[in-house]
Amino acid sequence: MTHPLFRHAEFYITVNQLQGLPPATGIEVAFAGRSNAGKSSAINTLVGRTRFAFVSKMPGRTQHINFFKLAEGRFMVDLPGYGYAQVPQAIREHWVHLLSSYLKTRQSLYGMVLIMDIRHPLTKLDLQMLDWFSQTGKPVHVLLTKADKLSKTRAREVLNEVRQFLSANYPHCTAQTFSSLKVEGVDEASELLQGWFDAGQAAAGGGEQQ
Ligand SMILES: Nc1nc2c(ncn2[C@@H]2O[C@H](COP(=O)(O)OP(=O)(O)OP(=O)(O)O)[C@@H](O)[C@H]2O)c(=O)[nH]1
């Protein structure tokens, strides 16, 4: 069952330039991670619709910042993946600028969902992202996705290792396992996001629930 948070999800806007960003009035949660890690699939799985966000056969397909509206003033933001080598230098520089400016300066950004392939967690680029985004003081929740590719025991071991690493180095970061293929971890992630949106709204001074 789709969590109530996502029941009215709809595509909102695609952005390719900082100037194109919508006004920073609502509360946003960004989905970041390596190219092909499964960001768009995770958004589809949370929303409960297979063709909601664009999922690629080829890595590097999400090339713009895509906003999805959940309710008035509540957005999920699908970011282009990092680490895809085949992208021409000029385009890569454009993304890096767009992504880093968005992540660092966006006032309405409450936190980040950082997607990692459970078979390759905490890559060098993921650590750079954690290091760099932690400076904002905003929370990060790691989804170790494609958990269906490992045995349950192995997936649990990786989760424990990642949690230990995070609590030692990035205490404001949390982690869970996830699978878009098997639709696992959806309730846990949905509850966490509900908490973030509610906290963001309370902090913004709007007391009432949507
Ligand atoms: N087995 C399995 N495959 C998955 C899972 N999640 C995503 N995939 C596959 O991984 C590939 C990449 O998924 P996307 O959701 O497009 O990844 P992305 O992170 O949005 O990629 P970019 O937009 O290119 O950065 C696709 O072939 C998906 O079908 C999962 O939980 N399990």
Ligand SMILES: [Mg+2]
């Ligand atoms: Mg994508």
